[in-house]
Amino acid sequence: MIIISKQLSFFLLTSLGCLTGAIEKFSVSKLNKLAKEQSQSQHIIQTEAKEGLEEKEDDTWDVQELYVTQRLDHFSSHSNDNDNDNTVPYSFSQRYFYTTRYLQPETHPKPTNPLRGATAATKNHDNNNYNNSTSETYAFICVGGEGPSLTKTSLTNSPHCSGDMLALATILSSERNANVHVFALEHRYYGKSYPKFYNNTSPVSNDNLQYLSSHQALADLAHFVQYARDSTSDAFRQIDNQVKFVTFGASYPGMLAAWSRLKYPHLIHAAVSNSAPLQVTLDFTTYLDVYAKALSNPMVGGSQECVDIIQEAHEDIAQKLTGPDIRRYDVEYVAELFNICNGADALEEEKNVKHFLGDGMVFFDVQGNDPNCQEDLCNIQKFCGNITASASASASAGSRDKSGLSLSAAEILARLSIEMEGEGQCKDISWEGMIDFLSSEKAQAGGTRSWLWQTCTEVGFYQTCTVNSTCPFARGLHVLDDDLEICQRAFGIDPEMVRGNVEDTLNEYGGWDIASSRILSVNGDIDPWSAKSYSNSGRMDIELPSYWSIGASHHYWTHEVKGSDGFGIMRTREIIYDWVMNVLEDGTTETLLTTDDSLVNVDVSASVV
Numbered sequence: 001m002i003i004i005s006k007q008l009s010f011f012l013l014t015s016l017g018c019l020t021g022a023i024e025k026f027s028v029s030k031l032n033k034l035a036k037e038q039s040q041s042q043h044i045i046q047t048e049a050k051e052g053l054e055e056k057e058d059d060t061w062d063v064q065e066l067y068v069t070q071r072l073d074h075f076s077s078h079s080n081d082n083d084n085d086n087t088v089p090y091s092f093s094q095r096y097f098y099t100t101r102y103l104q105p106e107t108h109p110k111p112t113n114p115l116r117g118a119t120a121a122t123k124n125h126d127n128n129n130y131n132n133s134t135s136e137t138y139a140f141i142c143v144g145g146e147g148p149s150l151t152k153t154s155l156t157n158s159p160h161c162s163g164d165m166l167a168l169a170t171i172l173s174s175e176r177n178a179n180v181h182v183f184a185l186e187h188r189y190y191g192k193s194y195p196k197f198y199n200n201t202s203p204v205s206n207d208n209l210q211y212l213s214s215h216q217a218l219a220d221l222a223h224f225v226q227y228a229r230d231s232t233s234d235a236f237r238q239i240d241n242q243v244k245f246v247t248f249g250a251s252y253p254g255m256l257a258a259w260s261r262l263k264y265p266h267l268i269h270a271a272v273s274n275s276a277p278l279q280v281t282l283d284f285t286t287y288l289d290v291y292a293k294a295l296s297n298p299m300v301g302g303s304q305e306c307v308d309i310i311q312e313a314h315e316d317i318a319q320k321l322t323g324p325d326i327r328r329y330d331v332e333y334v335a336e337l338f339n340i341c342n343g344a345d346a347l348e349e350e351k352n353v354k355h356f357l358g359d360g361m362v363f364f365d366v367q368g369n370d371p372n373c374q375e376d377l378c379n380i381q382k383f384c385g386n387i388t389a390s391a392s393a394s395a396s397a398g399s400r401d402k403s404g405l406s407l408s409a410a411e412i413l414a415r416l417s418i419e420m421e422g423e424g425q426c427k428d429i430s431w432e433g434m435i436d437f438l439s440s441e442k443a444q445a446g447g448t449r450s451w452l453w454q455t456c457t458e459v460g461f462y463q464t465c466t467v468n469s470t471c472p473f474a475r476g477l478h479v480l481d482d483d484l485e486i487c488q489r490a491f492g493i494d495p496e497m498v499r500g501n502v503e504d505t506l507n508e509y510g511g512w513d514i515a516s517s518r519i520l521s522v523n524g525d526i527d528p529w530s531a532k533s534y535s536n537s538g539r540m541d542i543e544l545p546s547y548w549s550i551g552a553s554h555h556y557w558t559h560e561v562k563g564s565d566g567f568g569i570m571r572t573r574e575i576i577y578d579w580v581m582n583v584l585e586d587g588t589t590e591t592l593l594t595t596d597d598s599l600v601n602v603d604v605s606a607s608v609v
Contacts, residue, residue: 301381
């Protein structure tokens, strides 16, 4: 399964992925804020994933951070000597994480955390206390993707693969006495897996980015599987050619998980593809359609009133900032109301106005909706609750703007905007400032420039707000041509080439018509990315089953397992566990399709009041 809104395009996944939980959608103001943070640094910071992912040594003591040597270009015949180019390395070091915590001890008790006073044979690769006799042995890979660095917590507790892969490894190890080798493989050109070029040029320069693609990443994954099987390490000695590998991923990594099974079926036995928009598309208009639908969904605390207020506010401000009769007074009023950086002058630039209105004067992260979060404005229920409560109070108080016209909807969003920007922070809507940042080496931070490159060269996913859509913002202002302009100016890739690149990707992998087997697709209907998911394809295929997690956001079920998770989220995980265990035993998925509620809609909302 994540963007940008003028952004990059969409997954900065982190999300999706899934690194913060997805392919996140970024607005111009968010990207400019990121640029400001980088300009205040002495050097480009390779940020580690945050938001609850801080490594706790007490929890990750058994997780090893390791590296495997990969060819920079798996599809070239060039030699180690690089006779034709002395600036391009033949190989690079790709980071991965590994834990033996799910292997069976032969004669010793299960390893204990040495920080709590006991010894641990799993502290290093060189250990001999794991059997390779009667127990079944499997290998699980958490596939890395776009966004900030992976950390050791990827194999202990993170949004990446906790609720599906790690929980299943626990079940297989503790209840079935299986040996489960568990890995997390970082994607090339993200985190600490950037190539180092001989002439010390930036890995995110236009020339050097040519080695970044899903095709190369899948070849990395295939080589990694062979490496694990061929390794002489004691810890890997059980991983022979009979060991079944299963890939897990969410968001863009979910796409890679599915594609790894498609492209390397002799290496990847099965794949779990969570919140993965397999139907790559250039103009992703339906993202904001699903976004609006989610905000109106009472199951997760939304309401139509909430959406109506957001739309009204954008219509009101659009009347003041667009059209033939723009008054300076109105422009100054809006600049003051939303605390726009550089005031009314910033709103004199057409592109600034278009994306201030077309990307949302206030943008809430619907795809990351967490029904159990505790912070203010942290989920749909709290966000929409704030809006509707403020509207009721405004109506009763007869709120008026300086001109005497009712502007309560815009005032509500302005207050939210200021609160979400942070105390004392103005809202930077500079289109040119964003272009400058995305065109610079500073955009290496958090994988921003790497993911933008992949949107221009492979997947598109540009989230427009068109006239005939149900987008809750100012319709007709965020158009595809602007996203294509970013590709042209940041990388020199012309619009027709971008169109061709996305079409080539769709033809390469098949989109909804993917021709493969043993891939489970799981998607949440609150997630805007679900509009392009396999679950939305309408296909009924025993070998390619799909499951709708009703009320769930972007791969919410892959997050840490919590007691507060609703029945539906728990049931979604059970579907995954049952399916994977079935295919590991060489069963078909047919039995799953004929059971009572497997692979059909089930309410998976979590504790929604």
